[in-house]
Amino acid sequence: MIRRSIYEEEHEIFRRSVSAWAEKEVFPHAEAWADDGVIPHEVWRSAGEQGYLAMFADEKYGGLGVDDFRYDMILNEVLAARESGLFLTLHNRIVAPYIHKFGTDDQRERYMPGIVSGDTxxxxxxxxxxxxxxxAAVSTRAVEHDDHxxxxxxxxxxxxxxxxxLVVVAAKTNPQASHEVGLFLVEPGMEGFARGRNLKKLGxxxxxxxxxFFDNVKVPKANVLGDPTKGFRMMMTNLAEERLIGAVGFMARAERAFEITLEYIQERRAFGKPVGTFQNSRFKMASMRTELDAGWALTDHCARSHMEGELSGEMAAEVKLFTSEVEGRVVDECLQLHGGAGYMEEYEISRLYRDARISRIYAGTSEIMREIIGRGLGLDDRGRN
Ligand SMILES: Cc1cc2nc3c(=O)[nH]c(=O)nc-3n(C[C@H](O)[C@H](O)[C@H](O)COP(=O)(O)OP(=O)(O)OC[C@H]3O[C@@H](n4cnc5c(N)ncnc54)[C@H](O)[C@@H]3O)c2cc1C
Structure with missing residues (x-):
């Protein structure tokens, strides 16, 4: 098993405090939240009180001013592994950076305090x-008027x-130019903005x-993020971070599946001996351990590159592709090793299996990740091959 060296002692102390908080405030309630289809807002505020939200934010916004990606990796490792559904890093590392990086001082002053406290x-x-x-084919349209x-x-x-x-909404600002997209900061009180169904999902x-839904929503110009023709570029910049933080969660879930399966097959007996002692089980576990170690090594390598400002879109696509596919294979093999119990909802592996299916789809599908990696090799119509 690989010994990960990306974390220092302070990160492990942080992990212990996140775990203690989650054991009290999150994990015991996960089943009730699953029934409700939503996590109560108070939990976000509780995370804010702990300092877990947008840690990179300046102290004048109530943040800690600590821009160390590893703290968000830990938040994701702890929370994703236990099917809580509380995806703090979506807020911290997928959306907040848009406002933090591309927002005006006025936008940061208006929104960052609520983002840090969990109110927003x-x-x-x-x-x-x-x-x-x-x-590039989005059809939500934004039309410019005097001040909105x-x-x-x-x-x-x-x-x-x-x-x-607060929702960052991508909308086309010039229908003649497919890449001219703007990012608009939409708030619930705005007239014409409505939420539809809370969709029922597989996991x-x-x-x-x-x-x-947006029906003639008037968005003040003060709520446009950056240049309204350059939203596409902003999304491309931030998607690399989104894919990397996603990868951390995929690995954490796969690791959890492995751990609980290792325990299960040592206890479960068939033909007079523990299931884990069959050569097939040993080989499957050995292959999975190898894949997990390779996944963590790639993830940590990409995290280091990211912290040095050098994570390319292609590498982010590689780590998203590889870790989501590892997760898919691991949860499937682990469920198989559980036998019929693996199909029962009361066994954690069945829920890890179900939740893993989205990893190969959102934040860009595996096929799109291969497209990005392939294009980087010059293998497209415009490339050299
Ligand atoms: C639970 C969940 C949460 C989500 N959260 C968000 C969110 O917060 N914000 C947000 O904006 N979106 C979100 N999404 C949307 C998600 O990012 C998209 O579903 C995903 O990018 C795929 O797009 P699509 O569903 O339109 O599939 P399509 O684009 O219709 O793809 C269908 C199939 O065609 C394949 N395909 C498409 N293009 C190519 C190509 N060029 N070459 C080869 N194959 C191709 C795809 O890989 C896929 O297999 C979420 C989705 C889910 C299910």
Missing amino acids: VLAIAMTEPGTGSDL WVLNGSKTYISNGMLAG LPSQDTSEL
Whole structure:
């Protein structure tokens, strides 16, 4: 088993405090939240009180001013492994950086305090009923007026869609130019903005995933993020971080599946001996251990590159592709080693299996990851081959 060297002592101390908090405030409630299809807002505020939200934010916004990606890795490792559905890093590392990096001082002053305290939960809305992988094809439209833009269209599959107090919405600002997209900061009180259904899903039952509708929503110019023609570039920059933080969660879930299976097959007996002692079980576990170690090594390598500002889009695609596929294989093999028990909801492995299926789809599908990696090799119509 690989000895990960990315963390220092302070990170392990942090891990212990996150685990203690989650054992009290999160894990015991996960089943009730799954029934409700949403996590109570108070939990976000509790995370804010602990200092777990947007730690990189400046102290003047109530943040800790600590921009160390490893703390968010730990948050994701602890929370993703135990099917809590509480995806703090979606808020911290997928959406907040848009406001932190591309926002104006005024936008940061207005929004960062709520983002840090948990009063304002964040969501990002790119996907539409008609398009997901092909972001250039979004049809939500923003039309410029004197001091505002008018937004029309709809989005779907939006994580935190029901809870969000602020949504970063991608909309086309020039229908003639497919890559001219703007990012708009939409708040619940804005007239014409409505939430649709909280969608029922195969897995991640406590995460609210919903439809959002925009019917002539007047968005003040003060709520445009950066250049309204350069949203595409901003999304491409941030997607690398999104894919990496996703990878950490995929690995954490796969590792958990491995651990509980190792325990299970040592206790469960068949033909007079523990299931784990069959050569097949040993070989399967050995192969999975090897894949997990390779996955962690790649993840930590990418995390280091990211911290040095050198994570490329292609490497982010590689780590997302590899770890999500490892997770898929591991949960499947682990469920098989549980036999019929693995199919029962009361066994954790069945829930890890179900929750893992999304990893190869969201934040860019495995096919799109291969496209990005392949294009980086020059293997497309415009490339040299
Ligand atoms: C639980 C959940 C949470 C989500 N959260 C969010 C969120 O918070 N915000 C948000 O904006 N979106 C979110 N999404 C949407 C998600 O990112 C998209 O579902 C995903 O990017 C795929 O897009 P699609 O569903 O439109 O699939 P499609 O693009 O229709 O793809 C269908 C199939 O075609 C394949 N395909 C497409 N293009 C190519 C190609 N060029 N080459 C080869 N194969 C291709 C795909 O890989 C896939 O297998 C979420 C989705 C889910 C299920």
